[in-house]
Amino acid sequence: MPETSAPALALETAACLWEAVLDLRDNPVGNPDTMELALHIRASFEAAGTATMRMIVIGWTDAVDAAWTKIADDYLMSFDWDFVPGWIVRHIDWSEPGHPAIKPDRAIPANL
Known part of the structure; x- marks a missing residue:
């Protein structure tokens, strides 16, 4: 049975965030907005490195949850x-x- 404790759920959220960032970076859909986003994400990886980016993304877990x-x-x-x-x-x-x-205007989690 999968773990459903708060720490396990936070880890799952962090993993989902990381997967989504990698997918947005590597698989942009053919419209200009997603292509531009992929370029921005790639620039962040180039500037900060993968390990730093991973820690930044993990930091979004509480807001997403x-x-x-x-x-x-x-x-x-x-x-x-x-x-x-x-x-x-x-x-x-x-x-x-x-x-x-x-x-900044999104620091307080908002509905979709």
Whole structure:
């Protein structure tokens, strides 16, 4: 039976965040917005390195979990492949290479 403790759920969120960042970086869909996002993410990896990026992404776990808690009962799609990537797209500012961060106006977790 899978672990469902708070630490295990936080680890799962961190893993989902990491997977989503890698997917957004490596598999942009053919529209200009996702291509531009992929370039920004790649620039952050180049500037900060993979280990630093991993720690930055892990730092978003509490914000994602808080946002998910607000909408989980009404959200019809998946947490890992829909909610998390969408949250990253809407809530992370990639404009400073090597220093992606939750947008200041989004620091308090918001609904989708």
